[in-house]
Amino acid sequence: MAGLDGLRVLLLLAGLVAMANCQVNPTVVLTTTTGQTNSTVVLATTTAPFVVVSENATVDPKNSTGPPPPMCNYSGEADKTGFLFTFEDVTEGNYSIKLTELSTGVSNKVTNEVPLNGTNATHLLQYLKPSTDYRVHISPSNEPKVTCGGNLELKTNGINQDEIVELPTDSYQDICYKTEWNINNAVFDVSRKDYTFCIKPKYTDLCTNLTTLIYPTLTLTKWIGLEYLNPDNIKLEVPNKLPAEINWRNQEDLKCEGLGINFTCQGPDRREYKLDKLEPYTKYSCTGVLYNLNKTIAIEKKVTKEVEITCDLELMKVTAAPSKESVKFQWNTSSKNCSNLSQHNDLLYSCKCNDAPKAHSTLPSKERCEVTGLLPFTAYYCEIQPRFNDKPIGRPTKIRSSTSAGVPKAVEIEKTTQVEHNAFQVECTDLKKEDWKGPDTFYHATITGSEEKKTNGKCFFEFRDLSYSTGYTVSIFAFNGVNSGKAGRVQLQTSWALVFEA
Numbered sequence: 089m090a091g092l093d094g095l096r097v098l099l100l101l102a103g104l105v106a107m108a109n110c111q112v113n114p115t116v117v118l119t120t121t122t123g124q125t126n127s128t129v130v131l132a133t134t135t136a137p138f139v140v141v142s143e144n145a146t147v148d149p150k151n152s153t154g155p156p157p158p159m160c161n162y163s164g165e166a167d168k169t170g171f172l173f174t175f176e177d178v179t180e181g182n183y184s185i186k187l188t189e190l191s192t193g194v195s196n197k198v199t200n201e202v203p204l205n206g207t208n209a210t211h212l213l214q215y216l217k218p219s220t221d222y223r224v225h226i227s228p229s230n231e232p233k234v235t236c237g238g239n240l241e242l243k244t245n246g247i248n249q250d251e252i253v254e255l256p257t258d259s260y261q262d263i264c265y266k267t268e269w270n271i272n273n274a275v276f277d278v279s280r281k282d283y284t285f286c287i288k289p290k291y292t293d294l295c296t297n298l299t300t301l302i303y304p305t306l307t308l309t310k311w312i313g314l315e316y317l318n319p320d321n322i323k324l325e326v327p328n329k330l331p332a333e334i335n336w337r338n339q340e341d342l343k344c345e346g347l348g349i350n351f352t353c354q355g356p357d358r359r360e361y362k363l364d365k366l367e368p369y370t371k372y373s374c375t376g377v378l379y380n381l382n383k384t385i386a387i388e389k390k391v392t393k394e395v396e397i398t399c400d401l402e403l404m405k406v407t408a409a410p411s412k413e414s415v416k417f418q419w420n421t422s423s424k425n426c427s428n429l430s431q432h433n434d435l436l437y438s439c440k441c442n443d444a445p446k447a448h449s450t451l452p453s454k455e456r457c458e459v460t461g462l463l464p465f466t467a468y469y470c471e472i473q474p475r476f477n478d479k480p481i482g483r484p485t486k487i488r489s490s491t492s493a494g495v496p497k498a499v500e501i502e503k504t505t506q507v508e509h510n511a512f513q514v515e516c517t518d519l520k521k522e523d524w525k526g527p528d529t530f531y532h533a534t535i536t537g538s539e540e541k542k543t544n545g546k547c548f549f550e551f552r553d554l555s556y557s558t559g560y561t562v563s564i565f566a567f568n569g570v571n572s573g574k575a576g577r578v579q580l581q582t583s584w585a586l587v588f589e590a
């Protein structure tokens with residue numbers, strides 16, 4: 089007897105709400121599943137799903153003392169960012185709402201506590217997805233098996249530009265927006281009152297109208313001003329020439345016009361220098377402030393760069409002028425990238441030669457130097473080291489140079505031996521290798537009364553067939569191929585001839 093059941097439910101419902109003042113008969117009840125013409129019928133419809141769902145358990149026709157079924161027929165329509173539900177007459181209580189997104193089939197019980205009561209109660213369910221079809225399921229919270237009304241299928245409104253609000257920013261890193269629409273792909277959650285999303289403009293988006301599709305039906309367009317320039321994205325080129333310039337390497341990637349960076353550098357003395365006043369081989373910390381020729385930039389943008397300019401220094405035409413115990417060097421300096429460097433007062437040079445313990449260089453000077461205290465006729469490896477502000481810079485220029493021949497050491501006669509009445513041998517101490525100071529090592533000997541000059545590699549000479557009983561002077565000197573040393577002299581006296589007559 090489904091008809092009877094329905095009737096009773098209807099009666100109970102009418103009694104509960106105390107408004108069904110009409111006389112309802114069974115035939116009316118039977119029309120309820122389809123009829124929607126008068127209020128009584130509508131009331132019946134309200135409870136119809138209830139009857140279906142509860143079936144045997146809740147409604148027992150023989151038990152007239154059971155609790156009245158809740159009355160919660162409703163209508164719904166798209167409103168704001170969700171749906172407005174209107175309950176013509178509703179049993180006081182808490183109701184739960186479940187939504188199913190039709191396209192995905194994803195369901196979510198969005199709320200369990202909508203308190204409703206009385207006539208024309210409304211509930212605005214918000215923060216849903218725009219232009220989306222949902223199936224709505226409302227039940228009394230304490231009777232989840234009951235379905236209020238039918239399962240309505242409703243579609244939310246489309247999203248509008250003005251429902252997206254740009255949030256103020258201090259940092260200008262992102263452009264953030266707020267909307268009460270759930271435009272996230274995440275499962276809808278109506279406890280969130282708004283959704284925030286941010287767009288991070290790229291370096292190349294600056295000074296363009298950036299258009300972002302934020303939802304299939306909506307794009308946002310935003311002018312990306314220079315406020316959004318992140319100085320970290322500015323790529324600067326370290327200067328390697330004088331006068332110094334710091335180039336903005338990726339400036340051309342920007343659509344912005346009339347931009348520049350004004351640099352000021354702080355030197356080791358903590359004073360400020362303009363770029364064209366920078367010295368080479370000096371550490372500076374340069375700070376650049378971005379400027380726009382015409383417009384002011386809302387927030388100051390700064391970049392910093394550590395700068396130390398290293399010049400390409402080349403010593404040209406290095407000449408060495410060696411003498412016996414010193415060598416003078418002279419040269420010209422050129423630098424392609426630091427054109428005036430050679431004239432700089434702080435650019436000096438020091439010179440040194442290896443293996444010369446007693447060597448002494450003139451004080452650092454400009455484009456010339458002399459190393460003294462060298463040994464004659466010796467090959468040296470010398471270096472010219474540029475110095476800026478007394479600190480060595482670049483690489484030393486190496487140059488090989490030999491001192492010129494000196495004068496061999498004086499010969500000292502060691503002994504004389506009279507081997508015959510008129511013959512002598514004269515020996516002197518052989519010079520040490522370093523005493524020669526020249527390419528050759530010969531001893532020359534002369535004796536008075538003779539034009540002959542004896543030559544020997546060893547300091548040993550023999551004079552024969554001299555006149556008897558005559559005084560001679562022997563001179564021996566060392567000759568190194570270039571210079572002759574001081575001669576050693578010795579007086580000799582031949583004896584009388586001893587004539588042995590037979």
Ligand SMILES: *[C@@H]1O[C@H](CO)[C@@H](O)[C@H](O)[C@H]1NC(C)=O
Pocket residue numbers: 110111125126128129
């Ligand atoms: C409801 O409508 C039916 C048919 O239209 C009518 O017979 C009945 O009297 C109406 N009931 C009330 C309470 O208006």
Ligand SMILES: *[C@@H]1O[C@H](CO)[C@@H](O)[C@H](O)[C@H]1NC(C)=O
Pocket residue numbers: 124127129130131132133134161162176237238
């Ligand atoms: C009950 O709900 C249906 C739709 O499900 C509607 O047509 C009818 O008017 C409602 N009745 C009342 C009394 O609100």
Ligand SMILES: *[C@@H]1O[C@H](CO)[C@@H](O)[C@H](O)[C@H]1NC(C)=O
Pocket residue numbers: 143144145
């Ligand atoms: C309702 O009652 C019918 C007939 O008595 C029975 O066949 C059916 O299983 C019952 N349903 C429930 C849910 O108890």
Ligand SMILES: *[C@@H]1O[C@H](CO)[C@@H](O)[C@H](O)[C@H]1NC(C)=O
Pocket residue numbers: 148150151152153154155
């Ligand atoms: C009638 O309903 C009341 C309350 O729900 C319950 O206590 C009682 O047992 C029911 N009686 C019958 C006959 O089902």
Ligand SMILES: *[C@@H]1O[C@H](CO)[C@@H](O)[C@H](O)[C@H]1NC(C)=O
Pocket residue numbers: 180181182201203
């Ligand atoms: C609805 O739920 C709230 C919170 O749980 C509770 O305070 C309130 O009393 C409930 N109202 C009704 C009518 O049950």
Ligand SMILES: *[C@@H]1O[C@H](CO)[C@@H](O)[C@H](O)[C@H]1NC(C)=O
Pocket residue numbers: 180205206
């Ligand atoms: C519900 O409505 C009835 C009648 O309008 C009223 O008496 C009752 O106080 C209301 N309940 C609440 C919790 O507002």
Ligand SMILES: *[C@@H]1O[C@H](CO)[C@@H](O)[C@H](O)[C@H]1NC(C)=O
Pocket residue numbers: 207208
């Ligand atoms: C309920 O709303 C209807 C339609 O807007 C209106 O005619 C009626 O007077 C309202 N009832 C109450 C009790 O506010």
Ligand SMILES: *[C@@H]1O[C@H](CO)[C@@H](O)[C@H](O)[C@H]1NC(C)=O
Pocket residue numbers: 295296297311
């Ligand atoms: C950006 O958009 C604004 C407003 O629509 C327009 O006036 C301007 O010319 C656009 N600028 C560029 C570079 O497209």
Ligand SMILES: *[C@@H]1O[C@H](CO)[C@@H](O)[C@H](O)[C@H]1NC(C)=O
Pocket residue numbers: 345346347381382
């Ligand atoms: C700056 O403004 C002047 C006129 O005020 C204009 O002629 C010039 O093109 C502008 N320069 C840039 C880079 O916008």
Ligand SMILES: *[C@@H]1O[C@H](CO)[C@@H](O)[C@H](O)[C@H]1NC(C)=O
Pocket residue numbers: 348350351379
């Ligand atoms: C760069 O900065 C200096 C010192 O602050 C200032 O005098 C000069 O006008 C600036 N140049 C530009 C183009 O802004």
Ligand SMILES: *[C@@H]1O[C@H](CO)[C@@H](O)[C@H](O)[C@H]1NC(C)=O
Pocket residue numbers: 328329398399400424425
């Ligand atoms: C000199 O400058 C040019 C371009 O400015 C650069 O390519 C080159 O590497 C520099 N030379 C040195 C030695 O720094």
Ligand SMILES: *[C@@H]1O[C@H](CO)[C@@H](O)[C@H](O)[C@H]1NC(C)=O
Pocket residue numbers: 405407418419420
């Ligand atoms: C170095 O240059 C100067 C001036 O340019 C010139 O007078 C001098 O002769 C040059 N010296 C050498 C060693 O080339």
